[in-house]
Amino acid sequence: xxxKKIIRVLIAKIGLDGHDVGAKVLIYWLRDQGMEVIYTGxxxxxxxxxxxxxxxxxxxxxxxxxxxxxxxxxxxxxxxIRERKLDDVLVLFGGTIPKDDIALLKNEGVQGVFPSxxxxxDISTFIKDKVKLAEA
Amino acid sequence: MAKKETEVRPVVSILGTPVKTFYGPxxxxxxxxxxxxxxxxEYPFTRGVYSTMYRSAxxxxxxxxxxxxxxxxxxxxKYLLKNGQTGLSLAFDLPTQIGLDSDMPLAEDxxxxxxxxxxxxxxxxxxxxxxxxxxxxxxxxxxxxxxxILAMYVLVAQKQGVETKKLRGTIQNDILKEYIARGTWxxxxxxxxxxxxxxxxxxxxxxxxxxAISVSGTHILEYGANTIQAVALAIAIAEVYIREVLKRGSDxxxxxxxxxxxxxxxxRNFNFLEDIARLRGARRYWARLLKEKYGAxxxxxxxxxxxxxxxxxxxxxxxxxxxIARAAYYAMAAVFAGTRSLNLACFDEVYAIPSDLxxxxxxxxxxxxxxxxxxxxxxxxLGGSYYVEALTNEMxxxxxxxxxxxxxxGGIVKQIENGTIQRELAMQSYTLQKRISSGEKVLVxxxxxxxxxxxxxxxxxxxxxxxxxxxxxxxxxxxxxRDEGKVQDTLKQLAAAAARNENIIPxxxxxxxxxxxxxxxxxxxxxxxxxxxxPTTV
Numbered sequence: 299x300x301x302k303k304i305i306r307v308l309i310a311k312i313g314l315d316g317h318d319v320g321a322k323v324l325i326y327w328l329r330d331q332g333m334e335v336i337y338t339g340x341x342x343x344x345x346x347x348x349x350x351x352x353x354x355x356x357x358x359x360x361x362x363x364x365x366x367x368x369x370x371x372x373x374x375x376x377x378x379i380r381e382r383k384l385d386d387v388l389v390l391f392g393g394t395i396p397k398d399d400i401a402l403l404k405n406e407g408v409q410g411v412f413p414s415x416x417x418x419x420d421i422s423t424f425i426k427d428k429v430k431l432a433e434a
Numbered sequence: 435m436a437k438k439e440t441e442v443r444p445v446v447s448i449l450g451t452p453v454k455t456f457y458g459p460x461x462x463x464x465x466x467x468x469x470x471x472x473x474x475x476e477y478p479f480t481r482g483v484y485s486t487m488y489r490s491a492x493x494x495x496x497x498x499x500x501x502x503x504x505x506x507x508x509x510x511x512k513y514l515l516k517n518g519q520t521g522l523s524l525a526f527d528l529p530t531q532i533g534l535d536s537d538m539p540l541a542e543d544x545x546x547x548x549x550x551x552x553x554x555x556x557x558x559x560x561x562x563x564x565x566x567x568x569x570x571x572x573x574x575x576x577x578x579x580x581x582x583i584l585a586m587y588v589l590v591a592q593k594q595g596v597e598t599k600k601l602r603g604t605i606q607n608d609i610l611k612e613y614i615a616r617g618t619w620x621x622x623x624x625x626x627x628x629x630x631x632x633x634x635x636x637x638x639x640x641x642x643x644x645x646a647i648s649v650s651g652t653h654i655l656e657y658g659a660n661t662i663q664a665v666a667l668a669i670a671i672a673e674v675y676i677r678e679v680l681k682r683g684s685d686x687x688x689x690x691x692x693x694x695x696x697x698x699x700x701x702r703n704f705n706f707l708e709d710i711a712r713l714r715g716a717r718r719y720w721a722r723l724l725k726e727k728y729g730a731x732x733x734x735x736x737x738x739x740x741x742x743x744x745x746x747x748x749x750x751x752x753x754x755x756x757x758i759a760r761a762a763y764y765a766m767a768a769v770f771a772g773t774r775s776l777n778l779a780c781f782d783e784v785y786a787i788p789s790d791l792x793x794x795x796x797x798x799x800x801x802x803x804x805x806x807x808x809x810x811x812x813x814x815x816l817g818g819s820y821y822v823e824a825l826t827n828e829m830x831x832x833x834x835x836x837x838x839x840x841x842x843x844g845g846i847v848k849q850i851e852n853g854t855i856q857r858e859l860a861m862q863s864y865t866l867q868k869r870i871s872s873g874e875k876v877l878v879x880x881x882x883x884x885x886x887x888x889x890x891x892x893x894x895x896x897x898x899x900x901x902x903x904x905x906x907x908x909x910x911x912x913x914x915x916r917d918e919g920k921v922q923d924t925l926k927q928l929a930a931a932a933a934r935n936e937n938i939i940p941x942x943x944x945x946x947x948x949x950x951x952x953x954x955x956x957x958x959x960x961x962x963x964x965x966x967x968x969p970t971t972v
Contacts, residue, residue, distance in 0.1 A: 314528035314544045316617015319657045322860040323867050325972050337972045340617050343540060365528055366786060366897060367543035374543075396785045396894045414784055415751040415880070418871060 305429050307358040310338040310347045312375065315365035320393065320414065324360065327418040333425070344375040348382050356387060357429050360421075363393040364414070369402050376407040388428050392416065447825075448660055448708050449832055457820035465823065470718075474813040478721035480714050480826065481814035482772040483737040488810035492520075493768075494775035495800045496573055496741070497793050500525030500549035502901045503908075504560035507550040511565060513790065519797055522572040523777060524561070525549030525787075526583075531618040533579050533956030536905045546901035548787060549575075553905070553953070554912045555946045558586040559593065567591045571602035573648070573741070573775070578620040580607040581633055582952055585942035588641075604645035604694060604741070607633050610671045611650050613850045613966070614859070615657035620956060623847055625963035629938065631678040636939040638679075638688055645739075646692040647675060652743040655698040657856075658863030661709055662829060664698050665716045666836035667855075669723070670846045673837075676728065686728045690735035699771070700764035700779075701745035702866055702875070708829075711822050713740070713771035714814075715829030742768040744796075746779035753879035754892055757781035762799050769809050770816055776800055786894040853969035860971065909951070916949040924948045925958045932962040 307328055309321050318340060325335045336354055338347060351359050359379075363371060368391055379387065390410040391403050400411045410424050445453040454461075472478065475485030484490070497514060499522075500507050511522055526549040529541040535553050536545045545551050552558050567590065576583045584605055588598050609626040612619045619626065630647065637646035649672040651664035659667060672693060679689045697716075699709055720738035724730040744764035749757040761778040768776050778796040780788035788796070804810055816822045840846050849855040869875040876882050924945040931941040938959075945955055 314532060314534070314540060316528075316612070316619075317615075317656075318617065319615070319860055319863050322972050323864045326861065326864040327867075339968050339970075341540065365544055366547040370543040394784065394786065397891050398894075413751060418867065 305333045305358065305425060306354065306356040307333050307335045307360060307425070308338065308347070308351050308354060308356040309335060309360045309362065310342055310350075311340045311363075312342050312344055312347060312361055312371050313363060313365060313367050314341060315363055315367075315393075316340055317364045318362065320364070321360075321362040324362070324392070324418065324421065328422060328425070331422045331426075333422075344371065344378045347375065348378040348384065351379075351384060351387060352382060358388045358390065358425055360390040360392065363391065363395075366394065368393060368395055369399060369406070372403050372406040372408050379407075388425065390421070390424070392421070447828075448662055448703060448705060448712075449828055451828070457824055459820065461820050461824040462827075470823070470827075471817055477725070477733065477736060478718040479737055480718045481817050483717070483739055483774075485813070487772060487813040488769070488804075489813070492804050492810060493773055493800075494521040494571070494741075495519055495797060495804075496521040496523045496775050496777050497780075497797055498523045498525050498575065498743075498777050499788075499793060500527075501787065501895075502546040502550065502898055503904055504550055504552070504557045505563075506898070507561050508563050508565070510790075511561070514793070514797070515565070515570075517794060517797060518801065521775065522565075522570055524572055524574050526574075526576055527551045528618070530952060531576060531579060533620050533952055535951045535953030536902065536909055538953050542902060545905050547897055551901070551905045552583075552586075553909045553951045554949050555586055555589060556912055556949070557908070558583075559590050562590055562594075566596070567594055568596040568600055571604070573604040573606075575606050577606055577609045577612050577616075578618055578626065579952055579956065580605050580609075581629055581939055582942055582946070582955055584633060584636070585939060585946055589943060589946060598640050599642065601641050602643045604648045605633065606650060606696065607647045608649045608671065608675075610674060610846065610850060611653050611668070614667075614856055615653035619966045621960065621963040622966045623851060626966075627674060627678050627847070628935075630675050631682065632937045632939050634675065634679050634689055634692055635682060635684065635937055637692055638684065644692075645694040647672075648694045648696045648741070649675070650696040652696055652698040652745065654859070655701050655703075655745060656747045658859035658861070658866070660703050660862065661698065661701070661705070662712055662832050663836060663859075665712060666833045667840075667846065668695055668697065669716070669720065669833065670837050670840050673723075674845075674847060680728075686724070686730050687732035687735050690724055690728070690730055691732065691737075693739075695738065695740035697740045697742055698745045699742045699768040699773075700760065701748040702870070702877075704745075704748050704760075704764065704767075706763060706767050707816075707822060708825060709767045710771045710816060711825035712829045713742075713773075714822070715826045716740075716833060717772070718826070719830045719833045739774055741775035741777070742771070742773040744768065744776065744778035746783045749779055749781065749784055750877060750880050751784040752884065754781050754784065756879055757784075758795060758799065761796060762803070765799055765803050766807075766809060769803060770814075772814065782892050782894055785892060786896070789893060789895045791893075851969065853971040856969075856971040912949050912951075920948040921945065921950045921954070925950055925954060928955065929958050929962060932959055
């Protein structure tokens with residue numbers, strides 16, 4: 299069976315940060331690339347995000363954080379993801395992220411890190427490559 | 435045959451109109467100096483709200499800061515004052531902004547991150563340790579919890595022996611833009627507008643030298659509004675607050691002088707002369723609005739006083755030192771536009787909250803402008819320029835047009851509640867992003883003049899990881915040392931006052947003195963006012 303799959307993405311705001319225009323810009327872009335995108339809204343906990351990801355059977359979770367708390371939040375989120383056996387889901391982080399922290403996030407198991415001002419094309423290409431590979 | 439004209443690069447203004455290669459008298463038909471401009475300090479204040487502007491007092495140089503715990507913020511304040519800063523601007527961490535204590539669920543990852551953590555009055559008092567409140571003004575970027583922060587400021591001043599009437603400063607107190615752009619809401623719009631009114635009313639009676647509100651266009655711009663929309667929306671929002679206070683029986687000339695604005699300069703749509711014309715046009719629009727629509731008689735009510743924020747959204751992650759040059763142009767535009775106070779985003783803000791070096795550099799950019807360039811010597815030096823005056827006319831008209839459209843669609847509050855405005859602006863942000871991606875909109879270092887080699891990493895500010903533990907210990911100690919019965923009693927009285935729909939500011943002093951936390955006060959008020967639920971906006 300080789301039915302073409304539509305990539306499903308969950309864009310999440312975890313923590314208290316209320317800057318979500320970057321998240322929304324990415325949502326519009328990914329939709330224009332033919333993906334199905336769900337948005338959690340503000341002030342979500344890692345638990346809530348993982349539950350939505352499970353219910354919606356998403357391929358990708360993209361977390362947007364501009365408040366500087368990305369490392370702590372990644373740690374909590376990845377722990378929940380492992381607990382709920384969502385290991386196949388591609389996890390991306392974006393936002394105000396200093397270069398030094400990229401390695402820290404990857405250590406936690408985040409696969410793609412896209413600091414503010416990353417190119418939209420780079421994010422969608424990354425998703426398409428990774429999700430395709432997982433399907434193959 | 436005539437010689438072929440040199441090819442001319444087409445330019446379109448932010449208003450969508452074609453820009454000519456030069457302007458002349460025919461662009462200003464019916465121009466009348468007294469009606470259109472008048473001298474600085476005279477109605478309609480196009481040229482400035484004061485007659486002598488920077489010849490009598492330089493703009494206030496006020497870099498936004500606040501970090502980690504109250505001690506470390508106190509240190510940074512003293513550092514900035516030592517370096518010649520002339521006003522303070524306090525940043526609070528997110529839990530403080532949305533009414534959570536440092537020990538509440540969801541708060542821990544954000545304690546002390548984007549600003550200082552304040553749980554009880556003790557924290558607030560330590561921020562001003564050794565800084566006398568009668569000698570300096572502070573700008574507080576706080577909205578949903580603004581009434582509590584104002585009450586803390588009054589209490590700390592009292593303890594220092596400074597009269598409430600003498601306190602100077604500005605509190606943002608602009609909740610409506612939080613639903614659009616920044617997300618630090620707590621209660622639904624209606625009770626939130628009521629609280630904005632409480633604060634204005636209180637300051638009107640008790641703190642006449644304090645700006646009770648600073649309606650902000652800056653966050654709206656970052657969210658996707660263009661420069662002209664950011665000003666128009668701020669004015670539309672200000673009118674909501676004015677109506678709120680007027681309906682309580684205040685006189686417009688009592689409350690309008692307490693209004694100030696915080697407006698963006700710079701950002702992705704920055705255009706030096708357009709931005710200057712936009713702020714000149716806004717001054718004239720506001721003067722006419724207050725006089726004609728609200729019947730103001732006092733000159734001060736008609737003065738559109740604003741501070742400006744040099745926007746981080748225009749700065750780039752690539753080649754970050756280029757941001758110093760960008761900020762310098764923003765600063766110069768703000769000064770030509772007659773700003774009263776200026777904060778510049780720092781060159782490393784794309785990566786983290788600014789380092790000491792970055793924040794000092796922003797301050798130096800302002801000091802160089804004030805001391806070495808002469809731009810502050812003459813008031814409104816661009817006044818009378820054919821181009822600037824034609825643009826100012828267009829900008830003023832456009833502000834009116836945007837506001838009239840919002841009003842005809844049910845008003846700004848309705849547009850916020852149903853998410854229309856959020857959707858429109860986010861979509862604009864997306865469109866702009868695509869123009870940058872395609873290279874149509876040039877950003878130096880991003881889509882033009884890039885460099886291949888990896889740049890040396892900036893040394894960015896890092897929050898002390900011990901912040902959270904220190905703050906939690908302190909909160910625990912504060913709770914252990916207070917009279918629990920008194921806390922509960924004073925909170926009960928606060929709830930009762932809120933339920934009676936009274937002005938809550940005077941009812942905040944007793945709970946704060948009893949060391950009730952911000953989180954406890956907000957939980958108490960939520961029972962009366964309810965909690966906001968976001969509409970779907972994508």
